[in-house]
Amino acid sequence: MQKRLKGKVAIVAGAGSTGVDGLGNGKASAVVYAREGASVMLVDLNLEAAEKTRQMIEQEGGTCFAFQANVRQRSDCEAMVQKCLQEYGQIDILHNNVGVEPKTFGGVLNTDDAEWDRVINVNLKSMFITSSAVLPSMLERGSGAILNISSVSAERLSPGLFLYCVSKAGVNTLTKAMALDYADKGIRVNAIMPGLMDTPMVERHKEFYGGDREKMRQLRNERAPMKRMGEAWDVANAALFLVSDEAKYITGQVLAVDGGYLCKP
Amino acid sequence: MGRLDGKAAVITGGSQGIGRATVELFIAEGAKVVVADLLASEGEALCDRLGPDCVFCKTDVTVEDQVRNLIEVAVKRFGRIDCLFNNAGILGQTGGIESMEVDRFDRVMASHGRSVMLGMKHVAPYMKQQGFGSIINTGSISGIQAVSAYMDYSAAKAAVIHLTKCVAMELGEFGIRVNSVSPGQIATGMGKTGPDALEKAAVLRELNKTRQPIPRSGMPEDVAFAALYLASDESSFVNGHDLVVDGGLIGGSSWTERQRMSASVHGALQRQA
Numbered sequence: 330m331q332k333r334l335k336g337k338v339a340i341v342a343g344a345g346s347t348g349v350d351g352l353g354n355g356k357a358s359a360v361v362y363a364r365e366g367a368s369v370m371l372v373d374l375n376l377e378a379a380e381k382t383r384q385m386i387e388q389e390g391g392t393c394f395a396f397q398a399n400v401r402q403r404s405d406c407e408a409m410v411q412k413c414l415q416e417y418g419q420i421d422i423l424h425n426n427v428g429v430e431p432k433t434f435g436g437v438l439n440t441d442d443a444e445w446d447r448v449i450n451v452n453l454k455s456m457f458i459t460s461s462a463v464l465p466s467m468l469e470r471g472s473g474a475i476l477n478i479s480s481v482s483a484e485r486l487s488p489g490l491f492l493y494c495v496s497k498a499g500v501n502t503l504t505k506a507m508a509l510d511y512a513d514k515g516i517r518v519n520a521i522m523p524g525l526m527d528t529p530m531v532e533r534h535k536e537f538y539g540g541d542r543e544k545m546r547q548l549r550n551e552r553a554p555m556k557r558m559g560e561a562w563d564v565a566n567a568a569l570f571l572v573s574d575e576a577k578y579i580t581g582q583v584l585a586v587d588g589g590y591l592c593k594p
Numbered sequence: 595m596g597r598l599d600g601k602a603a604v605i606t607g608g609s610q611g612i613g614r615a616t617v618e619l620f621i622a623e624g625a626k627v628v629v630a631d632l633l634a635s636e637g638e639a640l641c642d643r644l645g646p647d648c649v650f651c652k653t654d655v656t657v658e659d660q661v662r663n664l665i666e667v668a669v670k671r672f673g674r675i676d677c678l679f680n681n682a683g684i685l686g687q688t689g690g691i692e693s694m695e696v697d698r699f700d701r702v703m704a705s706h707g708r709s710v711m712l713g714m715k716h717v718a719p720y721m722k723q724q725g726f727g728s729i730i731n732t733g734s735i736s737g738i739q740a741v742s743a744y745m746d747y748s749a750a751k752a753a754v755i756h757l758t759k760c761v762a763m764e765l766g767e768f769g770i771r772v773n774s775v776s777p778g779q780i781a782t783g784m785g786k787t788g789p790d791a792l793e794k795a796a797v798l799r800e801l802n803k804t805r806q807p808i809p810r811s812g813m814p815e816d817v818a819f820a821a822l823y824l825a826s827d828e829s830s831f832v833n834g835h836d837l838v839v840d841g842g843l844i845g846g847s848s849w850t851e852r853q854r855m856s857a858s859v860h861g862a863l864q865r866q867a
């Protein structure tokens with residue numbers, strides 16, 4: 330069977346994992362892209378985390394390299410694009426995985442300007458910056474696929490998470506707007522909303538469960554209509570479908586990978 | 595290695611159009627398929643061409659006994675049922691609410707809403723027993739956006755999309771996923787058969803070029819790939835979702851020549867000021 334991303338080049342921003350050794354959405358996506366034949370540039374603020382992903386891919390015989398960049402910085406993103414073009418000569422896929430939760434859970438009154446700026450910049454502005462850095466080269470070739478990682482929080486609010494929700498709602502709208510602007514230039518833009526996932530990023534939610542990790546996992550499993558959380562691989566496989574040519578008529582879509590969480594009353 | 599190796603699927607409306615493209619793709623990916631349709635000669639010819647893993651079962655999907663029989667045929671033949679693609683359907687009527695023909699309204703509702711309900715009703719017990727399964731229903735962007743032409747069809751498709759989500763909530767915990775796929779403007783011969791269908795598809799392929807932001811018509815294969823994703827284990831955490839395959843249509847208009855012109859006029863005015 331032909332590999333589904335044969336000959337393609339992908340940049341995965343946020344390709345490492347929280348806790349370095351764990352398996353998050355970004356890491357799993359980078360691994361799946363490489364398995365399907367793509368050459369992958371692994372971008373992360375934490376170089377050590379990106380290197381772990383590189384090791385995993387290289388052990389499987391895939392092609393990739395790690396690169397340190399802060400996606401909040403335009404200069405870093407421009408260097409990232411230059412480096413990718415220098416190494417691989419083209420960019421077919423931009424996968425924007427970077428996202429963080431607010432430091433403290435709470436409402437407007439618990440949030441200062443600096444925290445607002447931090448979360449909006451990391452979760453939303455970063456996708457604007459990486460996209461504007463990558464688009465010229467995609468436009469030149471008349472093709473490309475951009476994938477943004479949003480969250481079910483864009484559509485379903487949870488108490489204490491307003492800032493995260495606002496940032497992810499912005500990601501959904503950015504996705505749809507960019508899709509329209511570049512559809513006739515051969516560029517597709519889609520997003521994924523992961524639901525309750527069993528990944529290292531959510532470890533800190535155990536605060537809500539009296540620090541009891543097992544209780545947290547059990548209750549998160551129960552809250553999902555499929556009575557289980559999803560895995561990073563679920564996001565990675567959805568990403569693979571959306572960036573591959575199989576989805577070449579899909580643009581401006583926000584795919585929920587949530588076991589049905591968003592339908593639930 | 596195919597992505598549906600070892601799986602068995604039922605595809606309704608599989609004799610032509612989107613259904614047929616999906617039958618072909620599923621077979622190529624290693625599935626065994628029962629094709630259900632009213633069009634027997636087309637369906638049988640398709641199965642003959644695709645070999646013993648593809649069998650035809652003449653079915654009117656609006657009739658409960660026939661749908662029950664269809665699912666039984668699949669389970670008897672292949673010993674399991676991994677996927678049901680409820681895709682059959684007919685066109686709605688044009689003209690407004692005042693000229694609505696009531697019998698025709700009922701037929702359109704039945705061909706989409708009732709048929710999808712019947713398929714899910716009769717496949718659920720088998721899938722529950724297995725502890726897995728993927729049900730895919732064909733919605734439409736008409737079920738999302740309100741258009742006054744084909745209002746019966748649009749309302750029926752809205753019902754399909756919502757019923758999908760309701761059943762997803764019920765069956766999720768049994769390992770069964772229920773999703774819909776909503777095509778935009780796809781070049782098929784919908785509502786016609788034989789050479790007329792081919793001609794309609796060819797005309798639509800041209801006409802559709804400018805009807806959505808991606809400047810080409812949707813093709814049956816585009817929808818078939820979405821169905822493949824939803825049928826395969828790659829989507830094992832996707833449930834209750836309506837996957838839209840429309841070249842960006844429902845998102846709005848992209849930059850047209852006209853908009854480009856007004857933007858440049860705006861720019862010129864700004865420079866003058």
Ligand SMILES: NC(=O)c1ccc[n+]([C@@H]2O[C@H](COP(=O)([O-])OP(=O)(O)OC[C@H]3O[C@@H](n4cnc5c(N)ncnc54)[C@H](O)[C@@H]3O)[C@@H](O)[C@H]2O)c1
Pocket residue numbers: 342343344345346347352353354355356372373374375378398399400401426427428429451478479480481522523524525526527528529530531561
């Ligand atoms: N895990 C879940 O349950 C869940 C649910 C919904 C949405 N999401 C979304 O998924 C995405 C992340 O998933 P993950 O599992 O890969 O998370 P992760 O935290 O494991 O990995 C994110 C990586 O991004 C890197 N990063 C952070 N800030 C950066 C910056 N400014 N520049 C470059 N790199 C930076 C981190 O170092 C980390 O390696 C986020 O967008 C998140 O909002 C996750």
Ligand SMILES: NC(=O)c1ccc[n+]([C@@H]2O[C@H](COP(=O)([O-])OP(=O)(O)OC[C@H]3O[C@@H](n4cnc5c(N)ncnc54)[C@H](O)[C@@H]3O)[C@@H](O)[C@H]2O)c1
Pocket residue numbers: 606607608609610611612613630631632633653654655656681682683684705732733734735776777778779780781782783784785786
């Ligand atoms: N073509 C489009 O642009 C488009 C757009 C959105 C949604 N859809 C939907 O996609 C699905 C497939 O449409 P298509 O374009 O391939 O059309 P099509 O007419 O080529 O295929 C539909 C098939 O369903 C069969 N069918 C109709 N009523 C039936 C019944 N009662 N029992 C059994 N079989 C029956 C027909 O015989 C035909 O083979 C339909 O549900 C349609 O509403 C199509």
